[in-house]
Amino acid sequence: MRNDRSRILLVIGLLMGLTALATAWLPEVAYTGYIRLRTDTLPTLVGEFRGMDILYCQNESCLGVYPSESLENKAVCPRCQGRLEMTSLAERIILPADTCILKKQYHDGSGNEILVTIVFSAENQRSIHRPQRCLPGQGFVIEKTETLTVPLPGRPPLEIMVLTVRQQATPGSHFSHLLTFAYWYAGGDYETPSHYDRLSRTALDRIFRNRLDRWAYVSLSVSHAAGVDPWPWLKGFIADLYPLIQSPSDAGSSR
Numbered sequence: 001m002r003n004d005r006s007r008i009l010l011v012i013g014l015l016m017g018l019t020a021l022a023t024a025w026l027p028e029v030a031y032t033g034y035i036r037l038r039t040d041t042l043p044t045l046v047g048e049f050r051g052m053d054i055l056y057c058q059n060e061s062c063l064g065v066y067p068s069e070s071l072e073n074k075a076v077c078p079r080c081q082g083r084l085e086m087t088s089l090a091e092r093i094i095l096p097a098d099t100c101i102l103k104k105q106y107h108d109g110s111g112n113e114i115l116v117t118i119v120f121s122a123e124n125q126r127s128i129h130r131p132q133r134c135l136p137g138q139g140f141v142i143e144k145t146e147t148l149t150v151p152l153p154g155r156p157p158l159e160i161m162v163l164t165v166r167q168q169a170t171p172g173s174h175f176s177h178l179l180t181f182a183y184w185y186a187g188g189d190y191e192t193p194s195h196y197d198r199l200s201r202t203a204l205d206r207i208f209r210n211r212l213d214r215w216a217y218v219s220l221s222v223s224h225a226a227g228v229d230p231w232p233w234l235k236g237f238i239a240d241l242y243p244l245i246q247s248p249s250d251a252g253s254s255r
């Protein structure tokens, strides 16, 4: 395992070095902006689930979060009268200005809830972070990491990285809920659950094709009680969601 990881890191190091050389010696890399996903909106209906927008107060001393359907005036925070946006203040501050984020909270009639977020990078690749780096900083402990597959009609199964995450307890607090966090990356026509595979693909495209496609980080999170496995219904949700987030103009085609 350790040897595998060392080999992966060595390959990535070599690719990074080649990328640096390519940056210096090869023709300029063209940013294509191409991605096979829709970039305008997430679907409202996914199977039995209905999605709603989430609105974030931009006042740093409030930071209220509201389902849009709960508000009559969707422009102003009901608590502090601050401005409401569909991107949180932290996301706006941390991520590059050319980042695009789509987000919806979905719920069915049986109490199941799921938050879907797609972060699109543009020319600046810093828009996309690996959750293994971000989650610990937000007080989460990753308990399990596994690669699972979602069968899709007419194509190979979609590979997804699934993390089981627990919120770190602080003195006097006890958290009995877990978070199942599932994600994959999509760039151009390519899909992968692996951060390292994404980096390799980006480097190879830069070196051998002089191109940089647009990348997206598709993530889904479900909060649930310990001992409850949401994967059976989450897998069905992803199978329903997948065709709805593909770009209609590119669906079924390849470069």
Ligand SMILES: [Zn+2]
Binding pocket: 057, 058, 059, 062, 063, 064, 077, 078, 079, 080, 081, 082
């Ligand atoms: Zn507010």
